[in-house]
Amino acid sequence: xxxxxxxxxxxxxxxxxxxxxxxxxxxxxxxxxxxxxxxxxxxxxxxxxxxxxxxxxxxxxxxxxxxxxxxxxxxxxxxxxxxxxxxxxxxxxxxxxxxxxxxxxxxxxxxxxxxxxxxxxxxxxxxxxxxxxxxxxxxxxxxxxxxxxxxxxxxxxxxxxxxxxxxxxxxxxxxxxxxxxxxxxxxxxxxxxxxxxxxxxxxxxxxxxxxxxxxxxxxxxxxxxxxxxxxxxxxxxxxxxxxxxxxxxxxxxxxxxxxxxxxxxxxxxxxxxxxxxxxxxxxxxxxxxxxxxxxxxxxxxx
Amino acid sequence: xxxxxxxxxxxxxxxxxxxxxxxxxxxxxxxxxxxxxxxxxxxxxxxxxxxxxxxxxxxxxxxxxxxxxxxxxxxxxxxxxxxxxxxxxxxxxxxxxxxxxxxxxxxxxxxxxxxxxxxxxxxxxxxxxxxxxxxxxxxxxxxxxxxxxxxxxxxxxxxxxxxxxxxxxxxxxxxxxxxxxxxxxxxxxxxxxxxxxxxxxxxxxxxxxxxxxxxxxxxxxxxxxxxxxxxxxxxxxxxxxxxxxxxxxxxxxxxxxxxxxxxxxxxxxxxxxxxxxxxxxxxxxxxxxxxxxxxxxxxxxxxxxxxxxxxxxxxxxxxxxxxxxxxxxxxxxxxxxxxxxxxxxxxxxxxxxxxxxxxxxxxxxxxxxxxxxxxxxxxxxxxxxxxxxxxxxxxxxxxxxxxxxxxxxxxxxxxx
Numbered sequence: 258x259x260x261x262x263x264x265x266x267x268x269x270x271x272x273x274x275x276x277x278x279x280x281x282x283x284x285x286x287x288x289x290x291x292x293x294x295x296x297x298x299x300x301x302x303x304x305x306x307x308x309x310x311x312x313x314x315x316x317x318x319x320x321x322x323x324x325x326x327x328x329x330x331x332x333x334x335x336x337x338x339x340x341x342x343x344x345x346x347x348x349x350x351x352x353x354x355x356x357x358x359x360x361x362x363x364x365x366x367x368x369x370x371x372x373x374x375x376x377x378x379x380x381x382x383x384x385x386x387x388x389x390x391x392x393x394x395x396x397x398x399x400x401x402x403x404x405x406x407x408x409x410x411x412x413x414x415x416x417x418x419x420x421x422x423x424x425x426x427x428x429x430x431x432x433x434x435x436x437x438x439x440x441x442x443x444x445x446x447x448x449x450x451x452x453x454x455x456x457x458x459x460x461x462x463x464x465x466x467x468x469x470x471x472x473x474x475x476x477x478x479x480x481x482x483x484x485x486x487x488x489x490x491x492x493x494x495x496x497x498x499x500x501x502x503x504x505x506x507x508x509x510x511x512x513x514x515x516x517x518x519x520x521x522x523x524x525x526x527x528x529x530x531x532x533x534x535x536x537x538x539x540x541x542x543x544x545x546x547x548x549x550x551x552x553x554x555x556x557x558x559x
Numbered sequence: 560x561x562x563x564x565x566x567x568x569x570x571x572x573x574x575x576x577x578x579x580x581x582x583x584x585x586x587x588x589x590x591x592x593x594x595x596x597x598x599x600x601x602x603x604x605x606x607x608x609x610x611x612x613x614x615x616x617x618x619x620x621x622x623x624x625x626x627x628x629x630x631x632x633x634x635x636x637x638x639x640x641x642x643x644x645x646x647x648x649x650x651x652x653x654x655x656x657x658x659x660x661x662x663x664x665x666x667x668x669x670x671x672x673x674x675x676x677x678x679x680x681x682x683x684x685x686x687x688x689x690x691x692x693x694x695x696x697x698x699x700x701x702x703x704x705x706x707x708x709x710x711x712x713x714x715x716x717x718x719x720x721x722x723x724x725x726x727x728x729x730x731x732x733x734x735x736x737x738x739x740x741x742x743x744x745x746x747x748x749x750x751x752x753x754x755x756x757x758x759x760x761x762x763x764x765x766x767x768x769x770x771x772x773x774x775x776x777x778x779x780x781x782x783x784x785x786x787x788x789x790x791x792x793x794x795x796x797x798x799x800x801x802x803x804x805x806x807x808x809x810x811x812x813x814x815x816x817x818x819x820x821x822x823x824x825x826x827x828x829x830x831x832x833x834x835x836x837x838x839x840x841x842x843x844x845x846x847x848x849x850x851x852x853x854x855x856x857x858x859x860x861x862x863x864x865x866x867x868x869x870x871x872x873x874x875x876x877x878x879x880x881x882x883x884x885x886x887x888x889x890x891x892x893x894x895x896x897x898x899x900x901x902x903x904x905x906x907x908x909x910x911x912x913x914x915x916x917x918x919x920x921x922x923x924x925x926x927x928x929x930x931x932x933x934x935x936x937x938x939x940x941x942x943x944x945x946x947x948x949x950x951x952x953x954x955x956x957x958x959x960x961x962x963x964x965x966x967x968x969x970x971x972x973x974x975x
Binding site: 311312313326329330331332392396397398416418419421504505507508509510511521524525526527528 | 625628629632635636653654657743744745798799801802939940941944945948951952954955956957966969970973974
C-alpha cells in the first residue's frame with residue numbers, strides 16, 4: 258500500500274522518530290543526575306585534593322602537598338597494609354567457601370530449598386549488625402571465650418579482637434561470614450548454567466568426578482569468578498561500617514582502613530584536602546581493578 | 560530577664576513592624592541524648608517556653624559530637640544553619656573565622672559576661688573580641704574517681720603524689736582488684752594523658768607542648784617522662800580494656816571491681832545515677848601531680864547568623880537563658896560540671912561539685928586554668944587527633960616512650 262497521504266506519512270514518521278527518541282528521553286534525567294552526582298562529584302573531589310581545604314571546601318590550589326603529606330602519615334600506611342591483608346584474605350576465603358558450598362549444594366541433595374536461603378541470609382544483614390554481633394561473639398569478657406570458660410574449658414583463649422596484631426583477622430572472619438553465602442549463590446547460578454550434555458559426554462569418556470570439576474566445570478565458571486572478584490574487591494576497598502562497628506579502628510589504630518582514614522580526616526580532623534587525596538587514591542585502586550574487567554567484558558561483546 | 564525580653568521584643572517590633580505575636584522558635588542542634596544530659600537540657604527548654612520561645616529539637620547522637628558537626632557542615636553549606644548549636648572549643652573559633660556566627664556583644668555587655676566568665680574560657684566564647692557563643696558549663700578532666708569502700712578495705716589514703724598513686728594501685732593489684740578502670744578508646748587514652756603530662760612536666764610544659772606546639776617541648780624530656788608514666792598506668796588496666804566505653808569503666812568503680820578511674824567530671828553522673836553520694840560512697844580528687852591546675856573543656860551554644868529578625872530575637876533569648884544563674888545551677892547540678900560563671904552560689908552542689916567550683920575559681924585566678932588537649936580545647940582538631948594517634952599507639956604498645964615523643968613532633972608537624 259503506497260502511502261500517499263501526507264498526514265498519514267508524517268504521522269508514521271513521527272511515530273518512528275518518537276520510538277527512537279523515547280528511550281533517550283526517558284533515560285535523560287537519570288543520566289543527567291548520574292553525570293552530576295557521580296562523575297561531577299568525583300571531579301570535585303579530585304579538585305579538592307589539590308586545594309588547601311580544611312573545615313569547609315576552599316579553592317586555593319596547593320599542588321601535590323596533600324598527597325605528599327598523605328604518604329608521610331603513618332596511619333595511612335597502616336590503613337593501606339590492613340586493606341591489602343584484609344582484601345586478599347577476604348576475597349580468597351569467601352571465594353573458596355562460596356565455591357565449596359555451591360558444589361555441595363549442586364549434588365542434587367534434599368532440602369536444598371531450605372539450605373540455600375540459610376547460607377544466603379547473612380547478606381541480607383547490614384554490615385553494622387554483623388559487626389556489632391561479632392564484636393560481642395569475639396569479646397573475651399562476654400563472648401566465645403567466656404562461654405568456653407563457663408563450660409569448663411579453662412585454657413581456651415580467643416582474644417584476637419583485643420590483640421593489635423590479630424585484630425585485622427577478626428574483620429576478615431566477620432566479612433567472610435557475611436559474604437560467603439552470596440558468593441555461593443553466584444557460583445550456584447553458574448553451575449546451573451552448565452550444559453548437561455557436556456558433562457554426560459565427559460562421563461562417557463570415563464572422566465572421574467574430580468577431573469570433571471577441574472577440567473570442565475571450573476573453567477566454565479570463569480564469568481562467575483570474575484563477578485565474585487569484582488564485587489568482593491570493591492566491598493573490601495570501601496569497607497567502613499564493618500570496621501567501625503567491630504573494632505572502631507582499634508586496638509589503638511591497628512585496624513584502620515582507607516575508608517575510615519578518609520572519613521576521619523575529612524569530617525573529624527578538618528583536613529578535607531588530605532581526606533580528598535585519600536579518596537582519590539581509593540578511587541584509583543578500584544579503577545585499577547574495574548577498568549581491565551570492563552574492558553575485557555566490553556571487548557567480548559563485540 | 561523580663562526587662563531584657565521586653566527590650567528585645569520592643570527593638571524587633573520597631574525594626575520589623577511585625578507584631579510580637581510571631582511564633583518564636585529556636586532550632587537547637589546538640590548531642591545531649593543520654594538520660595542525665597537530656598534531662599538537663601529540658602531545664603533550658605522549659606525556661607524558654609516560659610518566655611514564649613518554642614524549641615525545635617535536633618539531636619544528633621554519637622561520636623562525641625563529631626556526627627553533629629558533620630550534619631552542621633551540611634546544613635551551613637546548604638545555607639540553612641540551625642539557630643543554636645552545641646559546640647566545643649576550636650570548632651567555635653573555626654566557624655567564627657568563616658564568618659558564620661552571630662554577634663552577641665550587646666547582650667554580653669548588658670549582662671556583664673566579661674566579668675563573670677573566666678578568661679581562659681572567654682578565649683573560646685569570643686572571636687576577635689566579639690562574643691559568639693554562650694558557655695554552658697566547665698568540665699574538668701583531671702579527676703580521679705575512687706571507690707571509698709575499696710580504699711578502706713585496702714587501707715589506702717587519698718594519694719598526694721604520683722608515687723603514692725602508683726603505690727595505691729599496686730596494693731589494689733596485689734589484692735586482685737583492677738587498679739585502674741579504663742576503656743581503650745583514643746579519646747579516653749588522651750584524657751588520661753592530659754593529667755599525666757601536666758603532672759610530669761608542669762603548667763609551663765603543658766602550655767608549650769599542647770598550646771604553643773613547640774617542637775622542643777613536644778619531643779623533650781618531660782614528654783618522654785609523660786609517656787613513661789602512661790606505660791606505668793598501662794600495667795594497671797585489666798586485659799579486657801580495649802574498646803570499652805567510659806561509662807562501663809565507671810561502672811567497674813561503682814561495683815567495687817576497680818579502685819580508680821581517671822575521667823572528666825561527667826563520670827560523676829554515673830555515680831549519682833547509681834544512688835551514690837559524693838564524698839561518701841565515692842571520692843573525687845585531682846590526679847596526683849596535677850593539683851592546683853585545672854584542664855577543662857566547656858560546652859557552649861554557638862549562635863549562627865540567621866536572616867530572620869524573629870529568629871535573631873529567639874537566639875538572644877536563648878543566649879540569655881543559657882547564661883542565667885538559675886539555668887547554670889539547674890543544668891550543672893545534673894550534668895556534674897561546674898557553672899561557666901564564677902559568681903554562682905555553690906550551696907546547691909554536692910561535695911565534688913563544690914570542689915570543682917573552688918578549683919576553677921582558684922585556677923582562673925592563678926593562671927593555671929588550661930584547655931584540655933584531649934577534649935579539643937588546647938589545639939585544633941587536626942593536631943588533637945594527630946596527638947591521639949601517637950598516644951593511643953603508644954598506650955597499645957606500638958612505641959616505646961622515646962619513639963612516641965619523636966612521633967609526637969612528626970605528627971604535629973604533618974597536622975598543621
